Amino acid sequence: NAGVTQTPKFRILKIGQSMTLQCAQDMNHNYMYWYRQDPGMGLKLIYYSVGAGITDKGEVPNGYNVSRSTTEDFPLRLELAAPSQTSVYFCASSYSPSGLGFYEQYFGPGTRLTVT
Amino acid sequence: DAKTTQPPSMDCAEGRAANLPCNHSTISGNEYVYWYRQIHSQGPQYIIHGLKNNETNEMASLIITEDRKSSTLILPHATLRDTAVYYCIVRVVHNFNKFYFGSGTKLNVKP
Numbered sequence: 001n002a003g004v005t006q007t008p009k010f011r012i013l014k015i016g017q018s019m020t021l022q023c024a025q026d027m028n029h030n031y032m033y034w035y036r037q038d039p040g041m042g043l044k045l046i047y048y049s050v051g052a053g054i055t056d057k058g059e060v061p062n063g064y065n066v067s068r069s070t071t072e073d074f075p076l077r078l079e080l081a082a083p084s085q086t087s088v089y090f091c092a093s094s095y096s097p098s099g100l101g102f103y104e105q106y107f108g109p110g111t112r113l114t115v116t
Numbered sequence: 117d118a119k120t121t122q123p124p125s126m127d128c129a130e131g132r133a134a135n136l137p138c139n140h141s142t143i144s145g146n147e148y149v150y151w152y153r154q155i156h157s158q159g160p161q162y163i164i165h166g167l168k169n170n171e172t173n174e175m176a177s178l179i180i181t182e183d184r185k186s187s188t189l190i191l192p193h194a195t196l197r198d199t200a201v202y203y204c205i206v207r208v209v210h211n212f213n214k215f216y217f218g219s220g221t222k223l224n225v226k227p
Binding site: 004033035040041042043044045059088090092104105106107108109110 | 152157158159160161162165203215216217218219220
């Protein structure tokens with residue numbers, strides 16, 4: 001299994017541009033998440049999904065959108081990029097057979113985004 | 117979810133046990149304690165979790181005090197590859213929206 005994969009690894013955007021960060025997992029996990037990590041800080045949850053077709057906001061959703069059309073993919077869309085969105089973005093997935101929760105999240109390698 | 121307090125950094129000699137403390141004095145009865153680590157800007161890696169009993173797996177041991185207000189992650193024989201930021205997180209298991217990583221403890225394992 002490849003686990004959680006993210007593309008691209010690095011990206012530089014100009015202010016006002018848009019882009020989509022791709023995330024895919026091949027572990028048949030029902031839950032998927034997007035986090036951002038600013039320098040020297042912990043991770044903050046942007047959006048999460050508990051299954052295909054179901055998404056919800058996390059702690060810092062403004063400026064982002066997500067969709068979950070399949071179990072495997074969970075793209076993150078940045079509209080009108082701003083310098084405040086310069087960060088490292090991590091995608092994660094987890095599995096809960098009962099739907100009552102999860103214990104272990106698996107993280108991708110991250111996408112380093114710079115907005116100038 | 118309860119907040120956690122961790123020292124910003126710790127040193128440990130290679131081959132010795134690394135004991136990483138975490139204070140979670142406001143933890144509630146249905147909140148689990150999780151430990152993750154992040155090696156040099158890679159994606160975080162799950163280590164262990166527990167509710168009230170001590171737990172052990174192939175990576176580490178988790179000791180939770182009887183009143184559950186604090187816990188200690190123990191790496192029994194630290195290696196240079198264990199140098200990382202270690203995050204202690206408390207969370208209700210079904211609360212998907214609440215998984216705060218905080219700033220963690222930077223563990224420096226020295227030869």
